[in-house]
Amino acid sequence: MEGAAMNAVVPMTVPLNAFLAVGTILFVIGLAGVLLKRNALSMFLSIELMMNAVNLLFLAYARMRGDASGQMVVFFVIAVAAAEAAVGLAIFVALFRAKRTIDVDQIASLKW
Amino acid sequence: MSLELVVFAIASGLAIVSALAMVVVKTPVRSVISLVVTFFALAVLSILLAAPFIAAIQVIVYAGAILVLFLFVVMLLNLTKEAEATDRRPIQKLLGLVSVVALGGLLLGVTLRAGAPPVPAAGGLIPAKDEIPILGRLLFSDYLLAFEALSVLLLLAAVGALVLSKRRFD
Amino acid sequence: MNLPLWLIPALPLAGFLLNGSVALFAGWRRARKSTAAWREAHPEDHGHDGDAAAGHGHDDHGHDAHGPSGPFLPYGERLFYGVVGVLSVGLATVVALANAVPYALASTASEGGIGPVVQSVWKWMAAGHVSVEMAFRLDPLSAMMVSFVTFVGLLIHVFSVGYMQDEEGYGRYFAYLNLFMFAMLTLILADSLVVLFIGWEGVGLCSYLLIGYYYDKDFAHAAGKKAFVTNRIGDFGMVLGIFGILALFGTTDFSFVDLAKAGAMNGTASITVYAVCLLLFLGAVGKSAQVPLYVWLPDAMAGPTPVSALIHAATMVTAGVYLVARCSAVFVLAPDALTLVAWVGAGTAVFAATIGLAQNDIKKVLAYSTVSQLGYMFLACGVGAFGVGMFHVFTHAFFKACLFLGSGSVIMAMHHEQDMRAMGGLAPKVKRTYLTMMVATVAIAGIPPLAGFFSKDQILGAAFAGGHLVLFAIGLFTAGMTAFYMFRLARMTFYGEFRGTEEAEKHVHESPATMTVPLIVLAAGSILVGFLGVPEALGGSNRFVSFLAPSLATAHPHHLSHATEYVLMALSVAVAAAGILLAWRWYGQKGATPEVPSAAAQAFYEKSGALGRLVANKWYVDEGIEAAVLSPFRKIGTFLWRGFDSLVIDGIVNASAFLVELTGDLVRFFTTGNVRNYALSFSLGVLVLALYVFLR
Numbered sequence: 001m002e003g004a005a006m007n008a009v010v011p012m013t014v015p016l017n018a019f020l021a022v023g024t025i026l027f028v029i030g031l032a033g034v035l036l037k038r039n040a041l042s043m044f045l046s047i048e049l050m051m052n053a054v055n056l057l058f059l060a061y062a063r064m065r066g067d068a069s070g071q072m073v074v075f076f077v078i079a080v081a082a083a084e085a086a087v088g089l090a091i092f093v094a095l096f097r098a099k100r101t102i103d104v105d106q107i108a109s110l111k112w
Numbered sequence: 113m114s115l116e117l118v119v120f121a122i123a124s125g126l127a128i129v130s131a132l133a134m135v136v137v138k139t140p141v142r143s144v145i146s147l148v149v150t151f152f153a154l155a156v157l158s159i160l161l162a163a164p165f166i167a168a169i170q171v172i173v174y175a176g177a178i179l180v181l182f183l184f185v186v187m188l189l190n191l192t193k194e195a196e197a198t199d200r201r202p203i204q205k206l207l208g209l210v211s212v213v214a215l216g217g218l219l220l221g222v223t224l225r226a227g228a229p230p231v232p233a234a235g236g237l238i239p240a241k242d243e244i245p246i247l248g249r250l251l252f253s254d255y256l257l258a259f260e261a262l263s264v265l266l267l268l269a270a271v272g273a274l275v276l277s278k279r280r281f282d
Numbered sequence: 283m284n285l286p287l288w289l290i291p292a293l294p295l296a297g298f299l300l301n302g303s304v305a306l307f308a309g310w311r312r313a314r315k316s317t318a319a320w321r322e323a324h325p326e327d328h329g330h331d332g333d334a335a336a337g338h339g340h341d342d343h344g345h346d347a348h349g350p351s352g353p354f355l356p357y358g359e360r361l362f363y364g365v366v367g368v369l370s371v372g373l374a375t376v377v378a379l380a381n382a383v384p385y386a387l388a389s390t391a392s393e394g395g396i397g398p399v400v401q402s403v404w405k406w407m408a409a410g411h412v413s414v415e416m417a418f419r420l421d422p423l424s425a426m427m428v429s430f431v432t433f434v435g436l437l438i439h440v441f442s443v444g445y446m447q448d449e450e451g452y453g454r455y456f457a458y459l460n461l462f463m464f465a466m467l468t469l470i471l472a473d474s475l476v477v478l479f480i481g482w483e484g485v486g487l488c489s490y491l492l493i494g495y496y497y498d499k500d501f502a503h504a505a506g507k508k509a510f511v512t513n514r515i516g517d518f519g520m521v522l523g524i525f526g527i528l529a530l531f532g533t534t535d536f537s538f539v540d541l542a543k544a545g546a547m548n549g550t551a552s553i554t555v556y557a558v559c560l561l562l563f564l565g566a567v568g569k570s571a572q573v574p575l576y577v578w579l580p581d582a583m584a585g586p587t588p589v590s591a592l593i594h595a596a597t598m599v600t601a602g603v604y605l606v607a608r609c610s611a612v613f614v615l616a617p618d619a620l621t622l623v624a625w626v627g628a629g630t631a632v633f634a635a636t637i638g639l640a641q642n643d644i645k646k647v648l649a650y651s652t653v654s655q656l657g658y659m660f661l662a663c664g665v666g667a668f669g670v671g672m673f674h675v676f677t678h679a680f681f682k683a684c685l686f687l688g689s690g691s692v693i694m695a696m697h698h699e700q701d702m703r704a705m706g707g708l709a710p711k712v713k714r715t716y717l718t719m720m721v722a723t724v725a726i727a728g729i730p731p732l733a734g735f736f737s738k739d740q741i742l743g744a745a746f747a748g749g750h751l752v753l754f755a756i757g758l759f760t761a762g763m764t765a766f767y768m769f770r771l772a773r774m775t776f777y778g779e780f781r782g783t784e785e786a787e788k789h790v791h792e793s794p795a796t797m798t799v800p801l802i803v804l805a806a807g808s809i810l811v812g813f814l815g816v817p818e819a820l821g822g823s824n825r826f827v828s829f830l831a832p833s834l835a836t837a838h839p840h841h842l843s844h845a846t847e848y849v850l851m852a853l854s855v856a857v858a859a860a861g862i863l864l865a866w867r868w869y870g871q872k873g874a875t876p877e878v879p880s881a882a883a884q885a886f887y888e889k890s891g892a893l894g895r896l897v898a899n900k901w902y903v904d905e906g907i908e909a910a911v912l913s914p915f916r917k918i919g920t921f922l923w924r925g926f927d928s929l930v931i932d933g934i935v936n937a938s939a940f941l942v943e944l945t946g947d948l949v950r951f952f953t954t955g956n957v958r959n960y961a962l963s964f965s966l967g968v969l970v971l972a973l974y975v976f977l978r
Contacts, residue, residue: 014116014117014120017223017226018120018124019161020223021223021224022124022128022157024216024220024223025128025220026127026150026154027216027219028212028215028216028219029128029131029132029134030131031215031216031965032209032212033134034958034961034965035204035208035209035211035212035958035961035962035965036135036205036209037135038958039140039191040957041140041182041185041186041189041191042135042140043957043958043961044182045143045144045182046134046135048147048174048178048179049131049134049147049150052150052151052154052170052174055170056154056157056161059157059161059163059166062161062163063163068243068246068247069250069254071163071165071166071247072247072250072251072255074163074166075247075251076255076258076262078166078169078170078173078174079173079262079266080262080265082173082177082178082266083265083268085178085182086181086269086270086273087272087273087276089181089182089273090272090273090275090276090277091276092185092189093185093188093189093277094276096189097279102189104956104957104958105201105956105958107957108954108955108956109955204958204962207962207966208958211962211965211966211969214969215965215968215969215972218969218973219972222976
């Protein structure tokens with residue numbers, strides 16, 4: 001496959017810092033989503049985004065260090081994210097059934 | 113300007129824009145779709161980082177499975193636009209933005225100021241072609257315990273999700 | 283047969299443990315059963331526990347009549363307690379006499395007596411140069427004490443078998459009584475002041491327990507507390523006195539007596555000796571109910587009557603006299619302290635006797651009589667006649683125990699009526715009680731040849747011989763009063779017409795043999811024991827006093843001519859006879875009513891004015907103590923409670939609690955329950971950490 005040439009072990013023309021910057025930006029956007037959205041589902045989506053941003057950083061560092069362990073971590077993160085999504089979404093469904101809403105501002109029964 | 117740079121610019125731009133869209137749009141369905149776009153762009157960036165396998169599962173598992181699950185839930189619950197007009201938490205919003213900007217500025221500043229780290233000339237442990245066998249070997253040697261634990265976790269998550277979304281406990 | 287001394291206190295202790303544990307177990311079972319039965323009968327009520335057991339009357343001012351319901355406990359259980367209680371003391375008596383009698387015989391046979399027998403059981407404690415042996419001592423003084431304490435104690439145990447038979451706390455009673463015997467015998471046989479102190483506190487504890495025997499009655503446990511607290515004042519002196527002895531002689535075992543006789547002391551400051559004597563005497567004053575600490579003894583009559591006989595007349599209260607006699611060698615080094623002892627004794631004798639004149643409760647008369655007689659004993663010690671004082675302890679134990687037990691028998695006959703105004707004419711109905719009590723009454727009045735005459739006369743003689751004419755006069759006057767109030771008691775109880783209700787008259791009955799036999803034995807003792815100490819003037823050799831002499835010190839060996847002694851004897855008998863005649867005239871008149879048993883006495887009382895009222899109200903001593911001591915103490919206590927404890931201590935506690943609450947109130951606003959707030963806090967925290975990490 002010729003595409004493999006793109007991964008050729010040649011000096012990268014794109015500086016690694018650029019990847020780190022993109023990852024950081026995505027992470028912060030995700031954080032903003034968590035803090036500003038009121039829909040529990042959107043918050044959850046934002047968390048997924050944050051995880052992917054971190055994944056990108058992992059890949060960048062793995063590339064930088066020439067160590068496949070970074071990729072392994074990403075692999076595990078994706079798997080855990082899948083599990084988390086399954087449970088989280090099930091919780092939302094149950095919550096919605098009980099409260100008829102998943103607006104977090106209206107779900108505050110953990111209060112004093 | 114090399115092809116890599118072009119691809120990187122397009123992909124990262126797309127990722128950031130669609131991520132912003134994900135946060136900004138009010139309709140959950142659109143949020144999810146925006147995130148799908150972001151994930152595809154991230155998959156492209158993964159390939160640039162010599163991780164085609166990760167790129168593949170990014171597309172297959174994340175974009176394909178998880179986000180479809182999200183979409184499914186959004187439709188199941190029939191979620192429409194958020195009622196932002198009733199938001200009575202200006203301080204929360206302000207502090208949130210401050211914290212986001214501050215943290216983002218801090219992290220970006222630290223990252224960029226550090227300067228470009230040296231990239232190994234030879235690929236080291238990440239070869240060009242035979243990436244998957246190496247990952248496979250790692251998975252079943254160094255990461256075996258974590259891998260097995262993960263399988264249990266997935267099972268538990270499946271059972272947990274089933275129990276949680278059951279209508280009634282008999 | 284060689285029986286060790288430690289057996290003497292150990293046997294009653296074993297009896298106490300056995301009776302106590304069985305009584306506890308049986309009581310527990312009974313309570314469980316009656317609760318279950320009560321629950322069954324009252325299934326709808328969950329209020330208080332079934333107290334079918336508690337509805338029981340006792341001799342007191344409430345006078346709950348014992349119905350014909352009969353004994354409270356099953357026969358077998360009563361038999362067990364009685365047998366264990368009597369047997370343990372009986373065996374102790376056997377051991378005591380088996381030790382004391384041969385010793386006494388050997389001692390009197392040899393010139394100047396034989397040395398003390400000291401048996402050490404184990405070394406109790408050792409610290410530096412001070413070591414205390416758990417040791418028992420048999421010498422003339424302890425031999426004398428141990429024989430009459432076990433003997434009288436045994437009789438009173440036997441008497442109790444009959445007297446207490448209707449009581450719910452039969453087992454508890456015998457357990458306490460045995461514990462008392464243990465403590466008393468430890469006190470007597472101890473070879474050191476520290477071991478003596480075990481017994482000293484032990485008898486105090488038992489006294490408290492037995493005074494408060496009817497613990498469901500307010501006055502009984504109040505009296506118990508009064509006795510305990512009053513004794514604490516004395517015990518405070520006692521403990522300091524023991525330390526003083528230790529400081530003076532470097533040891534607390536009774537070898538210090540010999541050291542004191544030899545004058546071998548650490549330091550020669552006579553003030554130290556005075557202080558030690560006064561402190562020990564303070565202990566004796568508390569235990570032996572002398573002025574001003576006598577107030578607990580009359581109240582102690584709240585206990586069962588045999589207890590009054592055993593503890594508050596015959597044995598425990600003589601512990602103070604015993605202590606002074608034991609330490610006599612130290613006391614003679616401080617003549618002024620001895621003078622104080624004499625004056626306190628004489629003052630107590632006359633003071634208590636005056637109060638006894640106007641009491642109407644039969645036990646109260648005897649209580650004040652006891653206080654008064656104890657005063658005599660201290661008077662004897664104070665004038666240096668320790669042997670004579672101990673002789674009075676000895677004779678007094680017999681006739682006073684007989685009087686108390688007799689009064690117990692009368693009270694039982696009257697169905698727990700103690701007021702003499704409701705008695706009268708009992709003589710034909712309770713013949714044996716009457717006769718024995720009359721013997722004891724004559725004995726205490728000092729009519730020859732009964733026991734009281736010999737001891738009392740020698741006390742007066744010693745006071746006279748020592749040149750203490752005022753003390754002698756007081757003693758003589760008190761002797762007259764003693765005769766008067768005792769015959770007043772006899773007259774009001776046994777002669778004249780019955781003043782109670784007809785219903786009560788019908789039920790008057792003589793007591794069972796378990797009660798009359800001890801009375802008869804004690805009455806016989808009241809007649810006979812005096813002959814142990816017949817003075818030389820009457821042809822005797824006063825063997826009793828000379829037997830005790832090796833244990834005691836003699837302060838002023840004075841001798842009177844026989845002629846003087848005859849005069850003194852005649853004088854004391856004449857005074858006693860005068861008292862008897864007066865009592866007989868005043869309280870023997872016909873037409874007496876329960877309220878006014880005698881018109882003449884009433885007339886005298888009215889004429890006597892303020893003095894009469896003072897005496898009738900016991901000189902307002904209790905009221906005075908209340909005003910001078912208790913009320914200020916209560917005020918200080920109230921201040922500390924309201925002012926200090928409630929405001930300051932509780933204030934600090936409440937303030938800290940309030941602070942915590944306030945903090946919680948403030949902090950709880952952060953717990954909004956809103957996920958986004960938590961996320962914000964989280965991210966702010968991350969921001970702070972990141973700033974710390976990167977900008978450090």
